[in-house]
Amino acid sequence: MSKLLKQILRFAVVGGISFVVDFVITNVVALLIRNIGFNATTAAMMGALVGFIVSIIVNYLLSMHWVFTRKDDMNRGKEFIIFVILSLIGLGLNELIILGCMYLINNVGWCGAFTQWCLDVVNHFLDMTFDGMATAGSKIIATAVVMVFNFVTRKIFLEKKEDDDTLEDATEAKVDTEDDKADAEDSKVE
Numbered sequence: 001m002s003k004l005l006k007q008i009l010r011f012a013v014v015g016g017i018s019f020v021v022d023f024v025i026t027n028v029v030a031l032l033i034r035n036i037g038f039n040a041t042t043a044a045m046m047g048a049l050v051g052f053i054v055s056i057i058v059n060y061l062l063s064m065h066w067v068f069t070r071k072d073d074m075n076r077g078k079e080f081i082i083f084v085i086l087s088l089i090g091l092g093l094n095e096l097i098i099l100g101c102m103y104l105i106n107n108v109g110w111c112g113a114f115t116q117w118c119l120d121v122v123n124h125f126l127d128m129t130f131d132g133m134a135t136a137g138s139k140i141i142a143t144a145v146v147m148v149f150n151f152v153t154r155k156i157f158l159e160k161k162e163d164d165d166t167l168e169d170a171t172e173a174k175v176d177t178e179d180d181k182a183d184a185e186d187s188k189v190e
Contacts, residue, residue: 008151010067015147018059023139026051030135040131041102044138048098049091051139056087059150068159079158086153090146097145101138 030047034040060083064070070079104111119133128136 007067011063011151014059014062014067015150017062018055019143019147021058022051022055022143023136024051025054026139027132027136031132034131040134041099041106043131044098044102044135045095047135048094048139048142052087052091052094056084056091059087060084063154064158068154071158071160074158082157083154086150086157089153090150093149094142094146097142098135098138101141102134105134105138 026044026047028047029050030040030043033043033046038046060080064079064083105115106112115134115137116130118137119128119130122128122133
């Protein structure tokens with residue numbers, strides 16, 4: 001299996017774990033906020049914010065341990081700051097997508113009808129409300145988009161490039177060759 005494919009599979013596992021953390025927290029917090037009187041959109045946005053923050057911490061720990069090869073020359077503080085900045089951009093995308101989805105569900109007839117159909121199907125197994133289904137569906141769509149963004153940007157900004165290893169190996173080989181030449185010249189002089 002290619003290195004990139006293994007990395008994508010590991011990223012998917014880490015993403016799956018982070019998604020479960022994010023999804024559960026998003027929906028529980030949104031439910032609690034709806035129960036104290038906020039509207040569904042506000043509750044979904046607030047729930048998504050809390051879920052996203054907790055899942056980012058989980059994702060950072062797992063990603064930098066198991067998915068990406070750390071850059072040797074980057075200290076962990078800088079690495080975490082870059083991770084958080086990329087994650088904040090992802091959070092912005094996440095919130096915009098959820099906001100857009102909630103708008104469509106509540107204002108475009110066929111989107112609301114599709115959400116109601118999904119609710120009817122799910123309610124055979126779980127007891128959900130229309131607002132709960134709208135929040136869950138919006139979160140799934142946002143997660144898919146943000147996951148692609150996260151993989152690409154983390155690979156670009158945080159991962160050690162294979163060229164770095166090749167360059168290091170080539171530099172070491174050149175130094176070893178020069179040392180061997182110097183040793184050979186020293187032997188001739190003696």
